[in-house]
Every structure is written in structure tokens, then in C-alpha cells.
Amino acid sequence: xxxxxxxxxxxxxxxxxxxxxxxxxxxxxxxxxxxxxxxxxxxxxxxxxxxxxxxxxxxxxxxxxxxxxxxxxxxxxxxxxxxxxxxxxxxxxxxxxxxxxxxxxxxxxxxxxxxxxxxxxxxxxxxxxxxxxxxxxxxxxxxxxxxxxxxxxxxxxxxxxxxxxxxxxxxxxxxxxxxxxxxxxxxxxxxxxxxxxxxxxxxxxxxxxxxxxxxxxxxxxxxxxxxxxxxxxxxxxxxxxxxxxxxxxxxxxxxxx
Amino acid sequence: xxxxxxxxxxxxxxxxxxxxxxxxxxxxxxxxxxxxxxxxxxxxxxxxxxxxxxxxxxxxxxxxxxxxxxxxxxxxxxxxxxxxxxxxxxxxxxxxxxxxxxxxxxxxxxxxxxxxxxxxxxxxxxxxxxxxxxxxxxxxxxxxxxxxxxxxxxxxxxxxxxxxxxxxxxxxxxxxxxxxxxxxxxxxxxxxxxxxxxxxxxxxxxxxxxxxxxxxxxxxxxxxxxxxxxxxxxxxxxxxxxxxxxxxxxxxxxxxxxxxxxxxxxxxxxxxxxxxxxxxxxxxxxxxxxxxxxxxxxxxxxxxxxxxxxxxxxxxxxxxxxxxxxxxxxxxxxxxxxxxxxxxxxxxxxx
Numbered sequence: 001x002x003x004x005x006x007x008x009x010x011x012x013x014x015x016x017x018x019x020x021x022x023x024x025x026x027x028x029x030x031x032x033x034x035x036x037x038x039x040x041x042x043x044x045x046x047x048x049x050x051x052x053x054x055x056x057x058x059x060x061x062x063x064x065x066x067x068x069x070x071x072x073x074x075x076x077x078x079x080x081x082x083x084x085x086x087x088x089x090x091x092x093x094x095x096x097x098x099x100x101x102x103x104x105x106x107x108x109x110x111x112x113x114x115x116x117x118x119x120x121x122x123x124x125x126x127x128x129x130x131x132x133x134x135x136x137x138x139x140x141x142x143x144x145x146x147x148x149x150x151x152x153x154x155x156x157x158x159x160x161x162x163x164x165x166x167x168x169x170x171x172x173x174x175x176x177x178x179x180x181x182x183x184x185x186x187x188x189x190x191x192x193x194x195x196x197x198x199x200x201x202x203x204x205x206x207x208x209x210x211x212x213x214x215x216x217x218x219x220x221x222x223x224x225x226x227x228x229x230x231x232x233x234x235x236x237x238x239x240x241x242x243x244x245x246x247x248x249x250x251x252x253x254x255x256x257x
Numbered sequence: 258x259x260x261x262x263x264x265x266x267x268x269x270x271x272x273x274x275x276x277x278x279x280x281x282x283x284x285x286x287x288x289x290x291x292x293x294x295x296x297x298x299x300x301x302x303x304x305x306x307x308x309x310x311x312x313x314x315x316x317x318x319x320x321x322x323x324x325x326x327x328x329x330x331x332x333x334x335x336x337x338x339x340x341x342x343x344x345x346x347x348x349x350x351x352x353x354x355x356x357x358x359x360x361x362x363x364x365x366x367x368x369x370x371x372x373x374x375x376x377x378x379x380x381x382x383x384x385x386x387x388x389x390x391x392x393x394x395x396x397x398x399x400x401x402x403x404x405x406x407x408x409x410x411x412x413x414x415x416x417x418x419x420x421x422x423x424x425x426x427x428x429x430x431x432x433x434x435x436x437x438x439x440x441x442x443x444x445x446x447x448x449x450x451x452x453x454x455x456x457x458x459x460x461x462x463x464x465x466x467x468x469x470x471x472x473x474x475x476x477x478x479x480x481x482x483x484x485x486x487x488x489x490x491x492x493x494x495x496x497x498x499x500x501x502x503x504x505x506x507x508x509x510x511x512x513x514x515x516x517x518x519x520x521x522x523x524x525x526x527x528x529x530x531x532x533x534x535x536x537x538x539x540x541x542x543x544x545x546x547x548x549x550x551x552x553x554x555x556x557x558x559x560x561x562x563x564x565x566x567x568x569x570x571x572x573x574x575x576x577x578x579x580x581x582x583x584x585x586x587x588x589x590x591x592x593x594x595x596x597x598x599x600x601x602x603x604x605x606x607x608x
Contacts, residue, residue: 054498078504085498091363092494092549102492106504110485113283113552158503 003066004029005080005162005194006051011060015046019219023060026213026223030161030192033185035205035226038215039239044198045086045166047215051196052083052164064162078106082160084151086167086198090139096150097135100125103157118157125156128183130176144171152180156187163187165197169204177201181208206230206252214238286553289546293560297345300564304341304571305333309578343528344463344570344584345563346472348535350525352562353479355536356543356555357518360494361511362426368537369522372429376436377406378526379459383443386455395458396467396527403523406432411515425515461532461585463570468528475524479517480559486510487552494549532585535562538592545599565591 006028013020020043028034036044050057053069061068065080072080082103090099100122101114108114114122126132129149134142142150148171155163163184169177185208187193199205205212205226212229214222216238222229232245235254242257305320306312312329320330354369362371369375381402385394414428440459447455483490489510492500501507525532539562540554547553569587576582 049498052502054501074501074506075504078502081502083498083502085496085502088499089363089496091365092359092544094549098548098550099495102495102499102503105488105492108488110488113281115281 002029004063005065006196007063007066008051009061009063011050011062012058013043013047013050014058015043018043018217020047020215021221022219024221024223028162028194028196028211030194031188032211033188033195033197033209034211034213035209036196036198036213036215037200037202037205037238039217042215042217044215048164048166048196048198049083052081053077054083075106078158078160080160081162081164082155082158084155084163084165084168086170088147088151093138093140095135096126096131096137096139096142096153097122099139099150100153100157103154103159106158121159122153122157125153126150128156129153129180145173145176148172149176149180152183156183161191161193163193163195163197165195167198167200169199169201177204184208202230202235202254203252282550286547286550289553290556290560293557293564297560297564297567300567300571301341301345304344304567305337307571307575308332308337309575339469340463340570341567342469342473343467344567346469346476347463347525347529347532347563348539348566348569348588349476349559349563350472350479350521350528351532351536351566352539352543352558353476353555354518354521354525355562356540356551356558357483357490357514357521358536359540360490360551361514361518362422363494363496364422364426365541366537367426369518369525370433370531370533370536371426372410372519373406373432373436374403374410374519374522375526375531376433376440377409378403378523379531380436380439380443381405382458382526382530383440383447383455386451386458387443387447399527399530400523403519403526406436407519407523457583458530460583461530461588463529463584464574464581472524472528475520476559476563479521480556483514483517483555484552486513487550487555490514490551490555491549494551529584532566532588534585534589534592535566538596539565542592542596542599 004027006026008024008026011024011026012022036048038044046055049055051062053062053064064072064077069077097119101118103125104114104118104121107118123132123135126135129152131146131149131153134146139147139150152168165184168180168184172180181204184195184197188195197209209226212224212226214229214234216222222234230252232243235245236243244255244257246253246255302314302317306314306317310332312333316325316329317333319325320333351369355367358367358369358371359365378399379402381398381400382395385398388394410425410429410432414425444452444455489500489505492503492505493507493510497507540558543554543557543561547557566584566588569591570584573582573584573587
């Protein structure tokens with residue numbers, strides 16, 4: 001039961017000849033939330049897409065639920081892990097409900113059509129991101145933040161056990177930043193999901209993540225518990241800018257010099 | 258909307274469960290396809306009845322129903338039916354190819370000719386006309402040219418193994434431009450007595466229907482092969498990464514779609530030359546009405562494309578009978594106003 005949902009062994013990833021990590025060993029268990037922090041361009045998204053099985057690593061293995069992506073196959077992988085992309089382009093018009101329903105794809109047989117149950121799941125997912133009255137809206141007419149929540153709803157409809165989130169709170173106002181991170185934390189707490197998210201806000205990582213993976217660039221990474229990792233010293237070194245940490249009621253805020 | 262902070266504890270059960278007025282998707286699809294089949298049948302009746310001699314509806318039906326014989330039956334069976342079948346097959350093939358390429362390239366401007374397949378076919382066909390002008394040399398040349406262009410674009414776009422959309426699109430457009438120059442060169446050096454035949458071929462011409470049953474078979478076989486993957490195509494139209502993350506085997510699917518689009522285009526071009534507008538406009542027409550679900554869009558496009566070309570070809574040979582107009586002109590004359598009307602009426606498309 002308690003085997004890691006995500007495991008990497010001696011993982012080496014590089015992007016355009018520059019190393020992201022040399023030999024990363026990582027185990028993420030059900031219910032755990034991991035934040036990946038680092039400067040722009042150090043390869044956070046690249047590492048995330050390797051972990052999600054979208055691209056190959058240089059060496060080493062990625063195991064989800066104990067199996068490699070190649071052995072598990074595309075469809076079964078999609079039943080275990082889901083991915084929230086950073087950028088999305090919609091060329092053709094579609095309604096919000098149709099967009100959320102694509103998350104049900106791995107759950108359907110080849111000739112099966114989305115049924116009552118799938119539509120109910122999709123509506124519940126829309127409600128969970130506060131878009132329930134938007135079901136018939138054209139996605140092209142949605143704002144950036146609404147599209148972000150819609151993508152999260154599609155991910156919820158997919159209902160994976162392992163979430164890879166590339167900047168999940170981009171485009172969102174503060175209310176929805178909190179709401180969406182609460183939502184994923186609830187998936188972790190109540191459904192034993194494991195969550196990996198790329199974040200740019202150390203304060204949010206402090207509040208919503210159990211562990212931190214810092215990507216320094218040139219292959220240097222650091223992995224540890226949130227409380228140990230999110231110090232002014234570590235963060236200043238990570239972001240190459242002097243930072244101060246303010247604490248209030250058990251939460252932190254980061255103030256640049 | 259509300260001023261209180263968003264209630265994080267709200268359970269999904271409190272969601273408004275609106276009565277969904279929409280008919281279930283599968284039944285809706287069947288209704289749409291049924292209606293379009295009736296439309297296709299009606300356009301066949303129209304095409305068989307109209308011409309230099311007009312045949313009443315009852316007679317058209319009785320030729321097939323009672324096996325009636327005589328002059329009218331002969332006109333219908335050996336002249337109008339093969340041409341009608343060829344027109345329907347050609348329109349269906351082009352519309353299907355257009356719909357497939359719009360998904361593959363994720364580009365609403367894609368049409369069956371965008372990747373140079375018709376350019377290759379044109380060069381082959383014109384070479385056939387220049388060399389001898391038998392039906393076999395023209396058709397053989399067109400088919401070889403189309404597949405030559407397809408392999409060329411595939412090989413060049415594949416390059417180092419990556420196969421991005423932009424690269425595929427650019428390679429295809431460049432190959433198409435090269436073929437266009439080749440066509441212009443051949444037209445400028447062709448002897449005068451062959452020029453008219455060459456121009457008619459380029460504009461699209463159904464007056465010598467060859468092997469309509471083969472084309473219909475290609476149409477049906479492609480549709481039946483691709484339909485089981487239609488839901489995967491829906492995902493592909495949202496992006497490769499999204500599709501892969503939801504369990505689609507993206508690379509084989511893209512190769513398959515590319516091959517299917519090439520085969521349908523090559524068959525259509527071989528049958529009737531480069532008939533414009535059907536492949537670009539029909540998928541959009543259908544999308545206005547049915548939405549972008551490929552499970553409906555692909556078969557509906559084939560039916561609408563076939564019907565449109567059939568009606569256009571009937572008008573092309575009836576309007577100024579006994580002379581005939583190139584059918585490509587008629588598809589554009591019908592298709593463009595209908596398309597613009599729907600575009601103006603449909604607020605969703607204006608963004």
C-alpha cells in the first residue's frame with residue numbers, strides 16, 4: 001500500500017546541454033506535496049515534464065506507482081498521473097463542459113461515449129473551481145484566470161492519484177490562488193494523492209507543501225522538508241537576490257531587499 | 258458576484274444540478290448524421306434529374322425502384338450516375354481530408370492542398386497531358402505526383418526525427434509553392450491545343466468520371482479506419498502534450514492521420530483535379546453546426562462535402578447547358594456566401 005507514487009533513481013536531466021539535475025533520487029508517497037522552486041530557465045518545467053513522462057531523461061528512471069511509463073503504457077499512465085500545462089493554446093472553439101470532459105478520455109473505452117456519470121463528474125469539477133455556470137461558455141471568451149481554473153477542472157475530471165502542476169496559480173487572483181492550492185491539498189489529504197508543483201511563491205510553498213526541491217542550475221539541486229529549506233539564506237542563494245523572511249501567525253512572506 | 262470569500266468547504270454536491278436540455282451526445286450525433294444522409298440522398302435525386310433533359314423525380318426513383326429501362330434510364334444509369342457518384346466521392350474525400358489536416362496542423366486555415374499534395378498531383382497530371390493525354394496517363398501521373406509530394410514533405414519535415422507542426426506546415430507550403438512554379442512553367446511552354454485541357458484539369462473537372470467506386474471505397478475505408486480514433490483526435494486538437502498526458506499515443510496517431518489525409522486528397526485529385534474550397538469550407542460549415550467533436554465532424558464533413566460538390570457539379574453542367582463550367586467555380590460560388598453568412602451569424606466565431 002505505502003509504496004511511493006513517484007520515484008526517481010539517479011535521474012539526470014538536461015536542457016539544451018545545461019544540466020538540471022545529475023543524479024536525483026526522489027520518493028514521493030501518497031498524501032505528500034512537493035514544490036519545485038528555482039529561477040527562470042533553470043529547467044523546472046523540463047524536470048516536471050520528465051517526471052510526468054512527457055520527455056525522456058538522459059539517464060536514470062522515473063517510476064510511477066512502481067512502474068516505468070514505457071511499461072505501463074500511455075492510457076494506464078493517464079489513469080495514474082495528470083499534468084497541468086503552463087501554456088495552452090485553443091485553436092478551435094469548444095464549450096467549457098466539452099473541455100473538462102476531455103479529462104475523462106482515459107476512463108472511456110474506444111467506442112464509449114461520455115455518459116451521465118462522466119458529465120456529472122465534469123460538472124462537479126467545474127463547480128469545484130467555481131465555474132459551474134460556465135458549462136456552455138465558449139472557452140475563447142474566458143479570461144486567463146478562468147481558463148487556468150478550467151484546466152484545473154479538466155485535471156480533476158481525469159482524477160489521477162499523482163498530480164504534476166506547472167505553475168498552478170499563474171493568472172489567478174489571491175482568492176483563487178488560495179482556493180486552488182486548498183483544493184489540491186484536499187486531494188492529497190482526503191484521497192491520498194501525491195502532488196508535485198512548480199511554484200514561484202515561497203510563501204505558498206510554505207503553506208501548502210511538505211517538501212521542497214530547489215533547482216539552483218548547473219545540476220545543483222537540494223531536497224528537504226519545507227521548514228528546513230525555506231530559510232532566508234537558502235532562498236537568497238536560490239534566487240540570487242537578497243531576501244528577508246517575515247513571519248506572521250505561522251505563515252511566511254518573502255520580502256526582497 | 259459574491260463579496261464573501263469563496264467558500265472553500267463547499268462540497269460538490271451543492272452544485273446546481275441544472276436540467277441538461279441537451280440531448281445525449283451520441284443520440285444527437287446520430288440525428289445529425291441521419292439528417293445529413295437524407296440531404297445527401299436528396300442531392301443525388303437532384304443530380305440525377307437535372308441536366309440537358311430534365312427527368313421528373315418519379316422517373317428517377319422508378320429507374321432504381323422498378324428497374325425501369327429506356328432512354329431516360331440509360332441517361333441516368335450510364336451518364337449521370339457515375340458522374341454523380343464521382344462528384345459525391347470527390348467532395349466527401351476533400352472535406353474529410355480538410356477536416357483531418359485542420360486537426361493535424363491545429364490550423365483552421367488548413368485545406369487538403371496545403372501540404373503540396375495537389376501541387377504534386379498537378380505536375381504529374383500536366384506531364385500526363387503533355388506526354389499523351391490518355392485518361393490513364395493523366396490519372397496515373399496525378400496519383401504518382403500526389404504520393405511523390407506526400408513522401409517528399411514527410412521525409413523533409415521528418416528531418417532529424419522531430420516532427421513539429423510548424424516544420425510540417427512550412428515544408429508543405431514550400432513544396433506546394435515549388436509545385437506551383439512547376440505548373441506555371443509547364444503551362445507557359447505547353448502547345449496551345451493542350452492548354453485548355455490543362456486549365457480545365459487545374460480548375461477541377463468531373464466530366465470524365467473514372468472509377469467512382471474505387472474513390473467511394475477509399476472514402477468509406479478511410480472513415481471506418483479513422484472513426485475509432487476520433488475521440489483521440491479531439492484530444493490531439495488540444496495539443497500534442499495534452500493528448501499524450503491523457504493516454505493518446507501521439508506519434509502513431511499523427512502518422513496515421515497524415516497518411517489518411519494524403520490518401521484521400523490524392524484519390525480526390527486523381528478523380529477530378531484540384532477542386533477548391535470544399536476541403537477548407539465544409540469542415541468549418543459543419544463545425545458551426547455540430548461543434549468540434551471529431552466523432553460527428555468527420556462523417557458529417559464527408560456527407561456535406563459530397564452533397565455540396567454533387568449539387569455544384571449538377572449546376573456546373575446544367576446552368577449553361579450544353580456547355581459546362583468548371584465545378585471548382587461553382588463550389589466557391591456556393592460555398593463562400595454560405596460560409597460568410599454563417600460566420601456573421603455565429604457570435605462564437607468572432608473573437
